[in-house]
Amino acid sequence: xxxxxxxxxxxxxxxxxxxxxxxxxxxxxxxxxxxxxxxxxxxxxxxxxxxxxxxxxxxxxxxxxxxxxxxxxxxxxxxxxxxxxxxxxxxxxxxxxxxxxxxxxxxxxxxxxxxxxxxxxxxxxxxxxxxxxxxxxxxxxxxxxxxxxxxxxxxxxxxxxxxxxxxxxxxxxxxxxxxxxxxxxxxxxxxxxxxxxxxxxxxxxxxxxxxxxxxxxxxxxxxxxxxxxxxxxxxxxxxxxxxxxxxxxxxxxxxxxxxxxxxxxxxxxxxxxxxxxxxxxxxxxxxxxxxxxxxxxxxxxxxxxxxxxxxxxxxxxxxxxxxxxxxxxxxxxxxxxxxxxxxxxxxxxxxxxxxxxxxxxxxxxxxxxxxxxxxxxxxxxxxxxxxxxxxxxxxxxxxxxxxxxxxxxxxxxxxxxxxxxxxxxxxxxxxxxxxxxxxxxxxxxxxxxxxxxxxxxxxxxxxxxxxxxxxxxxxxxxxxxxxxxxxxxxxxxxxxxxxxxxxxxxxxxxxxxxxxxxxxxxxxxxxxxxxxxxxxxxxxxxxxxxxxxxxxxxxxxxxxxxxxxxxxxxxxxxxxxxxxxxxxxxxxxxxxxxxxxxxxxxxxxxxxxxxxxxxxxxxxxxxxxxxxxxxxxxxxxxxxxxxxxxxxxxxxxxxxxxxxxxxxxxxxxxxxxxxxxxxxxxxxxxxxxxxxxxxxxxxxxxxxxxxxxxxxxxxxxxxxxxxxxxxxxxxxxxxxxxxxxxxxxxxxxxxxxxxxxxxxxxxxxxxxxxxxxxxxxxxxxxxxxxxxxxxxxxxxxxxxxxxx
Numbered sequence: 001x002x003x004x005x006x007x008x009x010x011x012x013x014x015x016x017x018x019x020x021x022x023x024x025x026x027x028x029x030x031x032x033x034x035x036x037x038x039x040x041x042x043x044x045x046x047x048x049x050x051x052x053x054x055x056x057x058x059x060x061x062x063x064x065x066x067x068x069x070x071x072x073x074x075x076x077x078x079x080x081x082x083x084x085x086x087x088x089x090x091x092x093x094x095x096x097x098x099x100x101x102x103x104x105x106x107x108x109x110x111x112x113x114x115x116x117x118x119x120x121x122x123x124x125x126x127x128x129x130x131x132x133x134x135x136x137x138x139x140x141x142x143x144x145x146x147x148x149x150x151x152x153x154x155x156x157x158x159x160x161x162x163x164x165x166x167x168x169x170x171x172x173x174x175x176x177x178x179x180x181x182x183x184x185x186x187x188x189x190x191x192x193x194x195x196x197x198x199x200x201x202x203x204x205x206x207x208x209x210x211x212x213x214x215x216x217x218x219x220x221x222x223x224x225x226x227x228x229x230x231x232x233x234x235x236x237x238x239x240x241x242x243x244x245x246x247x248x249x250x251x252x253x254x255x256x257x258x259x260x261x262x263x264x265x266x267x268x269x270x271x272x273x274x275x276x277x278x279x280x281x282x283x284x285x286x287x288x289x290x291x292x293x294x295x296x297x298x299x300x301x302x303x304x305x306x307x308x309x310x311x312x313x314x315x316x317x318x319x320x321x322x323x324x325x326x327x328x329x330x331x332x333x334x335x336x337x338x339x340x341x342x343x344x345x346x347x348x349x350x351x352x353x354x355x356x357x358x359x360x361x362x363x364x365x366x367x368x369x370x371x372x373x374x375x376x377x378x379x380x381x382x383x384x385x386x387x388x389x390x391x392x393x394x395x396x397x398x399x400x401x402x403x404x405x406x407x408x409x410x411x412x413x414x415x416x417x418x419x420x421x422x423x424x425x426x427x428x429x430x431x432x433x434x435x436x437x438x439x440x441x442x443x444x445x446x447x448x449x450x451x452x453x454x455x456x457x458x459x460x461x462x463x464x465x466x467x468x469x470x471x472x473x474x475x476x477x478x479x480x481x482x483x484x485x486x487x488x489x490x491x492x493x494x495x496x497x498x499x500x501x502x503x504x505x506x507x508x509x510x511x512x513x514x515x516x517x518x519x520x521x522x523x524x525x526x527x528x529x530x531x532x533x534x535x536x537x538x539x540x541x542x543x544x545x546x547x548x549x550x551x552x553x554x555x556x557x558x559x560x561x562x563x564x565x566x567x568x569x570x571x572x573x574x575x576x577x578x579x580x581x582x583x584x585x586x587x588x589x590x591x592x593x594x595x596x597x598x599x600x601x602x603x604x605x606x607x608x609x610x611x612x613x614x615x616x617x618x619x620x621x622x623x624x625x626x627x628x629x630x631x632x633x634x635x636x637x638x639x640x641x642x643x644x645x646x647x648x649x650x651x652x653x654x655x656x657x658x659x660x661x662x663x664x665x666x667x668x669x670x671x672x673x674x675x676x677x678x679x680x681x682x683x684x685x686x687x688x689x690x691x692x693x694x695x696x697x698x699x700x701x702x703x704x705x706x707x708x709x710x711x712x713x714x715x716x717x718x719x720x721x722x723x724x725x726x727x728x729x730x731x732x733x734x735x736x737x738x739x740x741x742x743x744x745x746x747x748x749x750x751x752x753x754x755x756x757x758x759x760x761x762x763x764x765x766x767x768x769x770x771x772x773x774x775x776x777x778x779x780x781x782x783x784x785x786x787x788x789x790x791x792x793x794x795x796x797x798x799x800x801x802x803x804x
Contacts, residue, residue: 129264227278328770341438353500
């Protein structure tokens, strides 16, 4: 089988077993309960009363034990998220499996009784990674038991039944199963047959399957493996799947324009090289990913819920204070830093970045000479460069801590049991324990491990990549319930490097790190750290003002329909020679999908652009009050799919609103734009966002010029100490903490002042100054509309505060 990896995380979920076959079928509902689509059924389908209900029935022949399935656990919207897993192989009748083309192909052929009818539309699907995720309970890399398979989600059965009943489609699986080879009666083949038969038993509809079991790489023209179209042209378009009996069997001329294929290998750079998309293209049919066609998998939903559950609704004060000190550069040691992450996640690189270490000719790490310092300990090298016992690592860590040093423990630490030894050690030594989870995308990990050479543990190449993927399945996200002081997650090289620099300051507080002008949102999109705010810029001067500010150095602009100047900003964009990063917003009045579509199209028309970079939902209030946030966000996700924007974010979302959104979204927000300045630190929200890979962007960072902020004695004192203006101090406070800023500026001198902060060699605030600014937090909001106060989850409080 050429599916390179199972799905990401193993979710250990307690479940119940459906006691009877009927309960499972009732859960999925019968096809008669589906809303009919009127005349949408295929016009070329012969509707004969004798075959209105399929004569083929696995349900009647299968052992009822085959239907035992785990179906428990629901999210806030009542969606089943637990694993739907077969526990027993069915014994279907009215179906046969045959070997074709010198045992290069294994096919499943349902027998149809009654009058023949023609189905010209084909609904085709891949098997692994599309209809099923791998449960990763297998001790090896490949699934080797039936219960190692998990149905993508509960909607698969209803969708396939509707395709057969309402759309008149022929249901066909096309799957590469290179692990079978010519052993069509062997253990691997039996497992694949069983999982397909089990799926068919749930469908209670005819299900065809075509599996290519040998990959002839030396002669690809004769191979049946995807992306070759031979499984379609040489197997499906043959008498074997014809309608009728004996020599009278006829094969319909399939309607390619109405047919489609759903598969998980969609991109050239994925682990399989995009074979599923290429297969569809070679056949000449439409292509969808399983996420596009079925929505998120239950496995993804469980992972999302697990991550949300690991973030306490009320974040402990100690956690917030630890985050503040880390971001502000005034975190002091000793601390015990526990790394977590699978092979290839970047732990060694992270350690080198923190300690400033390099490997000498003997392959053993050397430490810098500063005291106190970071001590890097790894069980793989604890015995003079060779592996040893965990107890030796604990002993060396205790000794280093007693000498006043901070310690970083380099090990995978995939579950609470593995982390507990060192959390207990930190408690014993009366120092904080921090955990950094290095969690880059699976594709990145696979590529890193494959390209390793001379790895000490031999975790390299294809086998190493399999080990890394298997390790990912055992990862349990760290939680504050484990007694950890601070948890950070880095899912990109940039995020890991920034965290490493922050921790390096524990031993070297005088290190000055340069401010990066941009921060990656994805592998192909980066957002400038300073964006020009445009609220309140009048229409009469808007175009000239924005154009001049682009020339001065602003490379990003933020706007919204409610600012009533989008068309004027569009004129400035058209005259700019820069590739300006555009942030636009869906206003709060948009509470339906049609509203979102209309608002986005209007904004694009005013900009005279086909797309913008980042689309934000301006306020959570109206959509959440009308219970249409899911509909609104799905419409925004469609904007990404349609190429109208590159990324999504939110504006003015508190922790409660974010939690609700993260439970229902498929494309998560990458930015949360909120008011932030020293009088409104928002550290609880920053902590929550850091756990969910959401960047915080500060609007109103200068408090609209409020004297309460810029005239504050602490800010004035720091400004004098560093020879900066109060506005520069406030902006620099945000930037040094990794917070994006959206200041409004209309004067050239003011703009130059702000942009100069990004210049190399510019002054930075000291840890003591950062701590003083952190201590100013009073919860003072400059932007405080009445609709954001009340008892709803998205509200900032019960009543609007009265500031004096």
